Amino acid sequence: MATLFKDVYIADGSREKAERVHLLVSKGRIASITSANENPPSADKIISGRGKMAVIPGFVNAHTHAAMVLLRGLGEEAPLMEWLQNKIWPVEEKLTPEYIYWGTLSAMLEMLASGTTCFADMYFEMEGVAEAVLGAGMKAALCRGITAGEPGKIERSLQNNIELAEKYHGREGLITIQLGPHAPYTVPLEAMKVITDAAKSKGLGVHFHYLETEGELRNLGHDPVKYLADTGLLDVPSLTLAHAVYLDPEADIPSDNVTLVHCPCSNLKLGSGIMPLPAWLERGMPVALGTDGASSNNQLDIWGEMRTAALLHKGANKDPVCITAIDALRMATYEGARAFGFSQKGMIREGWFADLVLVNLDKPHYIGVNDENLAAYLVYAGSSADIAGTMVNGRWVYRNGEYPTLDREEIVQKAREAREAMTTR
Numbered sequence: 001m002a003t004l005f006k007d008v009y010i011a012d013g014s015r016e017k018a019e020r021v022h023l024l025v026s027k028g029r030i031a032s033i034t035s036a037n038e039n040p041p042s043a044d045k046i047i048s049g050r051g052k053m054a055v056i057p058g059f060v061n062a063h064t065h066a067a068m069v070l071l072r073g074l075g076e077e078a079p080l081m082e083w084l085q086n087k088i089w090p091v092e093e094k095l096t097p098e099y100i101y102w103g104t105l106s107a108m109l110e111m112l113a114s115g116t117t118c119f120a121d122m123y124f125e126m127e128g129v130a131e132a133v134l135g136a137g138m139k140a141a142l143c144r145g146i147t148a149g150e151p152g153k154i155e156r157s158l159q160n161n162i163e164l165a166e167k168y169h170g171r172e173g174l175i176t177i178q179l180g181p182h183a184p185y186t187v188p189l190e191a192m193k194v195i196t197d198a199a200k201s202k203g204l205g206v207h208f209h210y211l212e213t214e215g216e217l218r219n220l221g222h223d224p225v226k227y228l229a230d231t232g233l234l235d236v237p238s239l240t241l242a243h244a245v246y247l248d249p250e251a252d253i254p255s256d257n258v259t260l261v262h263c264p265c266s267n268l269k270l271g272s273g274i275m276p277l278p279a280w281l282e283r284g285m286p287v288a289l290g291t292d293g294a295s296s297n298n299q300l301d302i303w304g305e306m307r308t309a310a311l312l313h314k315g316a317n318k319d320p321v322c323i324t325a326i327d328a329l330r331m332a333t334y335e336g337a338r339a340f341g342f343s344q345k346g347m348i349r350e351g352w353f354a355d356l357v358l359v360n361l362d363k364p365h366y367i368g369v370n371d372e373n374l375a376a377y378l379v380y381a382g383s384s385a386d387i388a389g390t391m392v393n394g395r396w397v398y399r400n401g402e403y404p405t406l407d408r409e410e411i412v413q414k415a416r417e418a419r420e421a422m423t424t425r
Contacts, residue, residue, distance in 0.1 A: 002026040003394065004043035007036045009054040009361070010348045011374045013330025018374035023055055025354040028393040033350055052362040054374060056329070057346045058117025058355035058390060059302040060336030063207075063242040063261040063290025065123045065145075067095070067103030069110070070419045071295040080213050080270045088295060091422055092124075099418040101128035106415035107300055108136055109408060112398040114301040114384035115357040117391075120240070120261075120290065120340055122180045122207055126161075130168045130175055137397050137405045139355070141340035142168070143180030143207045146187060146195060154191045158198060165204055173393070176205075176341040178240070183209035184220055189231060196232030205238035205341065212243035213272045225251045234258070240339050242290060245272055249279035259286045259339035262331065264308045265299070266292035277313050278322040288336035289328075303384040306332040310379050325379040358389040 003025045010033070011018040022040040024031040032041060036051070047053070068088075075087025100123065111119055118139035121129060126144050133140040144161035148154055158179070165177035179199045181187045187195070199206050211217050211224060220227060224247055228234045234254065241247065244260045245267055262275050280287055289305045291297045310328040314320050334346030337355075344352040359378070361369055363386060369377045390398040397405050 001045060002031065002043040003045045003047065004040060005053070005055050005358070006040050006046055006048045007051055008049035009051070009371065009374055010056070011054060011329070011378065012057050012346070012348045013326055013332075013334050014347055015375075016326065018054070018371040020051060020371060023348070025356070025391070025394045028354055028395070030348065030350055030352050030354050033348070047358070052360070053388070054359040054361055054378070055348065056357050056359060056378065057333040057348060058357050058392065059115045059306075059332050060288065060340075060342075060346065061111060061116050061119040061291055061300065061302050062240070062259075062288035062336035062339060063263055063292060064107075064119055064121055064300065065293035066107035066119060066121045066129065066300075067100040067123055068293030068295045069107045069300070070095075070099060070103040070415065070422060071293070072298050074295055074423075080272055081215065083270065083296070094422045095124065097125040097128050099422065100125045101132055102411060102414035102418050104129045104132045105136070105406065105411045107294065108132065108138055109403065109406065109411060110294075110300045112136075112138065112390050112403065113387065114303055115387050115390055116300070116302055117355040117357075117397075118337060118340070118342060118345070120207060120336065122182070126164050127167070130164070130171070133175060134172060135405070137174070137392055137395055139174045139342060139345075139392060141176045141178060141207070141342075143178040145180050145182050147182045148186055148188060148191065154187065154194075158195055162198060162202060165202060169204075178205040178207040178238075178340070180207050183212075183216070184227065185216060189227075192231040192233070196236055199236040200232070203237055205240065206233060206236045207240045208233065208242065210241040210244055211246040212267070214246055217246040224248070225253060228253070238339065238341070242292075243267060243272070243275070245275045249276050249283060249285070253285070255283075255285045259288055259335065261288050261290045261336075261339075262309055263290045263292045263305070264312050265305055266296045268308075268312075269298075270296055274312065274316055277309065278317055278319070281323070281327060286335050286339065287331055288339050289331045290336075301384050302332050303382070307379055307383075325375040328379050329375055354391055354394040356391045357387055358391070359386050360388045361386075
């Protein structure tokens with residue numbers, strides 16, 4: 001079934017100006033983009049924008065731990081390691097595959113309503129997460145978090161991650177799989193080499209926490225670039241470094257297979273510091289946006305991360321143009337999709353996947369919007385409350401408060417029960 005977005009604005013991270021167009025979606029892709037001054041093509045379903053709606057690419061949450069919505073509010077206002085060791089890890093020991101499944105679905109309700117069409121998830125029991133993704137029709141880049149522990153734990157986790165890839169990588173065009181060593185402080189160096197060897201032999205990317213805090217930098221025991229080189233991380237097919245707050249932009253790190261993920265709200269809330277984003281962008285390093293888990297952010301709203309990233313660095317650098325609205329929009333959409341192997345996603349282009357967000361511009365805070373300033377209005381004045389619909393592969397997964405592919409009431413109830421069970425026994 002073809003859907004026509006008639007007389008809408010389109011904007012993405014590659015356009016200096018928005019355009020007013022007719023946008024036709026058919027067979028999961030953007031079939032045509034024609035001027036709103038021309039006669040619109042025919043379609044089975046017509047959504048008439050009358051110049052008061054915008055279509056933008058679906059957001060990509062490039063780093064999160066979805067099921068941690070079940071841990072939201074635990075250990076508030078504590079430094080990272082204290083928060084992890086004293087509050088989070090003890091409760092995570094009570095997680096079950098069922099809890100993670102329902103927690104992930106609950107997170108997906110939040111993300112879809114705020115325009116996220118794809119998320120990169122590092123956690124446990126990822127088979128259930130993959131099934132939740134397939135059932136919802138969302139997109140996801142999944143990895144099994146690999147950490148040290150009792151003898152054989154790393155080996156078992158790595159094997160589980162490889163089996164996850166064998167079963168789900170590329171499934172229905174909705175899932176990609178990466179290997180997920182947690183961080184330098186949870187995975188010994190020699191084990192990291194084994195993991196990167198596996199990534200290279202299997203042709204898989206690696207999703208990795210790196211230099212989130214100043215203490216992590218002090219305790220690394222290596223030059224940060226030398227660590228990446230010695231462990232083989234720089235040689236894997238694709239490397240995604242989450243946080244990278246204390247990675248020096250002057251470091252000799254390739255930009256062809258490495259993406260950094262900026263998580264401004266989580267890093268601010270945990271007092272971890274501020275990534276030197278303007279310097280990375282100036283040298284051409286790809287940077288995507290992530291929320292981190294809901295227990296450290298505490299939201300899963302990439303629109304909010306987009307606005308925060310754009311404002312934070314202007315103030316920190318005393319430079320109002322160091323991060324533009326176009327920069328922020330590109331980081332929130334295209335860069336995350338590209339990093340995790342989702343091609344033809346993240347821009348409004350003919351032939352690209354119809355992973356789209358419909359934005360209602362018929363609101364007081366959009367008075368004065370036009371093709372010249374739409375991106376700035378979206379980033380600085382708008383919010384995810386303006387979203388009228390979220391579409392993945394041309395299929396609505398959120399529309400006017402409803403979830404066509406998910407049972408909201410059951411998910412919320414099951415997630416509530418899981419939270420109560422984990423925190424009361």
